[in-house]
Amino acid sequence: MHSSQLTIPDNELLNHYYSDGNSKWLGILLQRYTLLLFGVCMKYLKNEEEAKDAVQQVFEKSIQELGKYKVDYFKSWIYMVAKNHCLMKLRDKGKVPKEITERMMATPAEENNYAEHLQKDELLERLANSLHELIPDQRICIEQFYLQKKSYIEIADQTGFTLMQVKSYIQNGKRNLRTLLLKQIKNER
Amino acid sequence: MSDKLPDILKKQADLSEEELMNYLAGNLTAQERHEIEQRLAASDMLTDAEEGLSQLENKEKINVIVADLNKQLYKQLQQRRRKKRRELPNQSLILITTFIILVLIVIAFVVIYKMRNG
Numbered sequence A: 001m002h003s004s005q006l007t008i009p010d011n012e013l014l015n016h017y018y019s020d021g022n023s024k025w026l027g028i029l030l031q032r033y034t035l036l037l038f039g040v041c042m043k044y045l046k047n048e049e050e051a052k053d054a055v056q057q058v059f060e061k062s063i064q065e066l067g068k069y070k071v072d073y074f075k076s077w078i079y080m081v082a083k084n085h086c087l088m089k090l091r092d093k094g095k096v097p098k099e100i101t102e103r104m105m106a107t108p109a110e111e112n113n114y115a116e117h118l119q120k121d122e123l124l125e126r127l128a129n130s131l132h133e134l135i136p137d138q139r140i141c142i143e144q145f146y147l148q149k150k151s152y153i154e155i156a157d158q159t160g161f162t163l164m165q166v167k168s169y170i171q172n173g174k175r176n177l178r179t180l181l182l183k184q185i186k187n188e189r
Numbered sequence B: 001m002s003d004k005l006p007d008i009l010k011k012q013a014d015l016s017e018e019e020l021m022n023y024l025a026g027n028l029t030a031q032e033r034h035e036i037e038q039r040l041a042a043s044d045m046l047t048d049a050e051e052g053l054s055q056l057e058n059k060e061k062i063n064v065i066v067a068d069l070n071k072q073l074y075k076q077l078q079q080r081r082r083k084k085r086r087e088l089p090n091q092s093l094i095l096i097t098t099f100i101i102l103v104l105i106v107i108a109f110v111v112i113y114k115m116r117n118g
Helices: A003-007 A010-020 A023-032 A034-045 A048-066 A074-093 A098-104 A120-131 A136-147 A152-159 A163-188 B017-025 B030-041 B044-053 B061-116
Strands: none
Touching: A010 A023, A010 A074, A023 A034, A023 A048, A023 B061, A034 A048, A034 A074, A034 B044, A034 B061, A048 A074, A048 B061, A074 B044, A120 A136, A120 A163, A136 A152, A136 A163, A136 B030, A152 A163, A152 B030, A163 B030, A163 B044, B017 B030, B017 B044, B017 B061, B030 B044
């Protein structure tokens, strides 16, 4: 791969593909996500061979779908394609873990930059208030991670939670904080 | 309340493959780990990928797997290109055949019309 191609943003690669139909652009784009896709499929399928097959199927699906319609946020889109593919596989096997269904409900949209809409003081106050509305486990992990700058392992050591629980509390806590903030902003409009 | 709170909502830079692999290999200081973890926590996809990759006991295998998958991807794209090329002559054949049939119908119509009208 040419080194200049490594720096082309995802949406530009997609635009090149949409304008000339050359699949080499898709190759460059999809290769960027091979490692992440394999990781995502490993997380849900928990089997190396199945995860490898799943990545190939996700590639196949992406190649077909991208030829049919325009995708704006490629990273979010391919992540949803991979997650849904894994969920279907698990459904076929009759096992859909609770943690997956909870994550599947999350919106894949790009991160909203709330900080742009609020003054720093106001944002701080709102965040501090919302933090207290989180369940205690999520609040403890969020505080230790973002305020005390501790790593996952340090938080796990201090709280007695497993590493998985720490990650999950931080991730879900963050999502809940965003939802709470969004709700506050919507209520004011 | 600390002014570090907005970090929760801050958009973080993506991780490179190298950074993610170093994190998985555990070759980082506590501060570097935390920095990477903040970037991981900012993206559901990165969080899931890190969780999945950390399940592999032999982390060195990851590079081989990724290289294999990329090779497969290249093959998939080549097959698609070949299929596209094969489809094109088929389409032109259909068009040419349709055109010839239409011309024959018009000629037949003209001949019959002339025969009837002397």
